Amino acid sequence: MRFKQIIGLNEIKEKLTQSAERNHHAQIFSGPPGSGNLALALAYASYINCENPTKADSCGECPSCIKIDKFIHPDLHFVFPISSTSKWKGKDVVSTNFLPEWRSLLTLHPFITLEDWIDHFGGENKQVNISKEESRQIIQKLSLKAFEAKYKIMLIWLPEWMNPSAANAILKILEEPPQTTVFLLVSSDYERLLTTITSRAQLVNVRAFSMDEVINFMATKTEEGKDNLSQLAQLSEGNLSQALKILDQQTAEETDQRFSDWMRMCWQNDLVMLVTSSENFHSMSKLAQKSLISSGLALLRNALLSSNNLNGLMRVSEDESDFVSKFGKSINLSKIEIISNELSEAFYHLERNASPKMTFLDLSLRINVILRS
Numbered sequence: 031m032r033f034k035q036i037i038g039l040n041e042i043k044e045k046l047t048q049s050a051e052r053n054h055h056a057q058i059f060s061g062p063p064g065s066g067n068l069a070l071a072l073a074y075a076s077y078i079n080c081e082n083p084t085k086a087d088s089c090g091e092c093p094s095c096i097k098i099d100k101f102i103h104p105d106l107h108f109v110f111p112i113s114s115t116s117k118w119k120g121k122d123v124v125s126t127n128f129l130p131e132w133r134s135l136l137t138l139h140p141f142i143t144l145e146d147w148i149d150h151f152g153g154e155n156k157q158v159n160i161s162k163e164e165s166r167q168i169i170q171k172l173s174l175k176a177f178e179a180k181y182k183i184m185l186i187w188l189p190e191w192m193n194p195s196a197a198n199a200i201l202k203i204l205e206e207p208p209q210t211t212v213f214l215l216v217s218s219d220y221e222r223l224l225t226t227i228t229s230r231a232q233l234v235n236v237r238a239f240s241m242d243e244v245i246n247f248m249a250t251k252t253e254e255g256k257d258n259l260s261q262l263a264q265l266s267e268g269n270l271s272q273a274l275k276i277l278d279q280q281t282a283e284e285t286d287q288r289f290s291d292w293m294r295m296c297w298q299n300d301l302v303m304l305v306t307s308s309e310n311f312h313s314m315s316k317l318a319q320k321s322l323i324s325s326g327l328a329l330l331r332n333a334l335l336s337s338n339n340l341n342g343l344m345r346v347s348e349d350e351s352d353f354v355s356k357f358g359k360s361i362n363l364s365k366i367e368i369i370s371n372e373l374s375e376a377f378y379h380l381e382r383n384a385s386p387k388m389t390f391l392d393l394s395l396r397i398n399v400i401l402r403s
């Protein structure tokens with residue numbers, strides 16, 4: 031991760047690059063959930079180990095930068111709160127065993143919250159923590175020489191979840207780490223950290239993202255204009271994880287709406303309109319085309335349950351339920367099934383690069399016939 035990939039926060043980036051030479055052996059990147067604290071720590075890790083850094087940033091291209099970007103650098107260690115899962119129990123509940131999940135989540139974005147993480151690794155509502163066993167492994171990992179980098183880095187995400195005996199076990203190494211070892215603690219609850227920890231580390235205060243920064247960030251993720259984003263940005267309260275969820279939700283609602291409108295069009299006997307809408311679908315991204323069909327399939331499944339009065343099994347928002355109940359009442363079971371099959375068939379063709387325009391037009395005409403038969 032490079033500093034320039036993180037929206038805004040310029041004042042903190044400057045401080046970090048300027049102080050890098052002074053080589054603080056331990057720093058706490060403290061910021062609220064969904065802030066840039068983890069992203070900045072990752073960018074800092076890239077910066078201090080980069081083979082060709084500029085004054086303001088890492089190069090993003092040297093072997094070190096590339097490995098850090100993929101979270102596979104042998105000298106960048108990660109520790110984070112976890113709980114037992116169906117796969118890992120007891121002494122095996124250590125960060126090393128959760129690295130595949132950690133990498134795949136961070137690949138999505140570095141603004142993750144604890145909830146995102148627990149959801150992702152499948153923590154099943156158990157209390158997470160950073161255990162004493164984990165501390166033992168931290169000390170063990172740091173006792174080895176750096177493999178290839180200038181600095182060996184121990185990044186501890188959410189150290190507030192260290193149980194006290196684990197925290198106490200690392201105090202000595204935190205105070206006097208082996209040479210060229212750097213601790214980056216990324217905290218979202220500074221107040222909960224033991225003073226024995228905070229007193230041994232330099233504090234980097236990371237404020238929440240400003241409204242403008244959130245809007246700029248959202249604008250890179252959607253085709254929506256900035257004017258329309260300000261209201262959504264308000265809801266995120268400076269939390270980029272939240273901002274991404276709001277965008278996803280928004281996209282899902284738009285897709286459902288588009289599907290309902292399309293079915294209505296198929297019901298009406300207007301060939302010109304069907305041709306125009308097929309052209310519109312054609313111009314959407316491949317992902318949007320496929321999600322139109324898959325969310326259509328989900329809506330039809332719910333319509334099916336609704337027509338059977340199995341409403342308890344339905345997972346629909348209020349907006350959807352209107353469509354679902356009307357659609358479920360207006361056509362019979364076997365028609366819903368036939369349409370579902372047609373949609374699956376079209377999905378299959380789209381995946382194999384059939385022309386979207388022809389696929390959607392053909393599909394619209396078939397659905398028209400089914401609905402009117």
Ligand SMILES: [Zn+2]
Binds near residue numbers: 091
């Ligand atoms: Zn580099």
